[in-house]
Amino acid sequence: xxxxxxxxxxxxxxxxxxxxxxxxxxxxxxxxxxxxxxxxxxxxxxxxxxxxxxxxxxxxxxxxxxxxxxxxxxxxxxxxxxxxxxxxxxxxxxxxxxxxxxxxxxxxxxxxxxxxxxxxxxxxxxxxxxxxxxxxxxxxxxxxxxxxxxxxxxxxxxxxxxxxxxxxxxxxxxxxx
Numbered sequence: 001x002x003x004x005x006x007x008x009x010x011x012x013x014x015x016x017x018x019x020x021x022x023x024x025x026x027x028x029x030x031x032x033x034x035x036x037x038x039x040x041x042x043x044x045x046x047x048x049x050x051x052x053x054x055x056x057x058x059x060x061x062x063x064x065x066x067x068x069x070x071x072x073x074x075x076x077x078x079x080x081x082x083x084x085x086x087x088x089x090x091x092x093x094x095x096x097x098x099x100x101x102x103x104x105x106x107x108x109x110x111x112x113x114x115x116x117x118x119x120x121x122x123x124x125x126x127x128x129x130x131x132x133x134x135x136x137x138x139x140x141x142x143x144x145x146x147x148x149x150x151x152x153x154x155x156x157x158x159x160x161x162x163x164x165x166x167x168x169x170x171x172x173x174x175x176x177x
Contacts, residue, residue, distance in 0.1 A: 043149070044151050047146055048092055048154060049093070049094060050146070051092045051143060052092035052093040052094075054139055054143070055088045055089045056089050057135075058135050058139045061132060062132065063082070064121045065078060065121050065128045065131070065132055066079070066082060069121075074125060074128075074129070078172070081171065081172070088161045088165075091157060091161070092157065092158075129172050130172070132172050133169045133173045134169075136165045136166070136168040136169035139165045140162045140165035140169065143158045143159075143161050144158075144162045
């Protein structure tokens with residue numbers, strides 16, 4: 001090795017420098033990946049909260065319809081659908097960030113915005129069920145539209161909830177199909 005000017009020491013030094021450069025590059029990419037990951041998680045939580053509010057508004061409408069039209073036929077039809085919507089709200093609500101924060105689904109100190117109050121419930125039972133069917137369609141459309149910006153796991157959940165809402169709309173309009 002003396003004739004070429006390359007020594008064992010210089011080769012080892014160059015190898016060590018290249019290894020250090022690779023490790024530094026990996027660390028920087030890992031940090032950038034963690035930053036992007038936390039931003040994506042925050043966006044997914046925001047999407048989950050919006051979707052939970054959408055289903056929460058539907059749940060409030062079910063409650064209003066069942067309160068106004070509490071007859072056995074309405075309860076038999078809308079009761080199980082209402083229970084399914086309640087499960088959708090639970091599934092869509094992000095897990096609590098801090099168990100002691102008192103604000104499930106958000107960072108500590110964050111306030112949850114309530115679901116919008118349902119509109120007036122029609123006095124006619126059939127009209128009330130049509131209003132529920134229309135709300136189910138709007139909910140299905142909102143969850144379907146949210147699919148584009150959702151990460152894979154949330155997209156699967158949103159697709160399932162949207163499909164369930166479409167089925168609920170179908171079941172609430174027995175004479176229309």
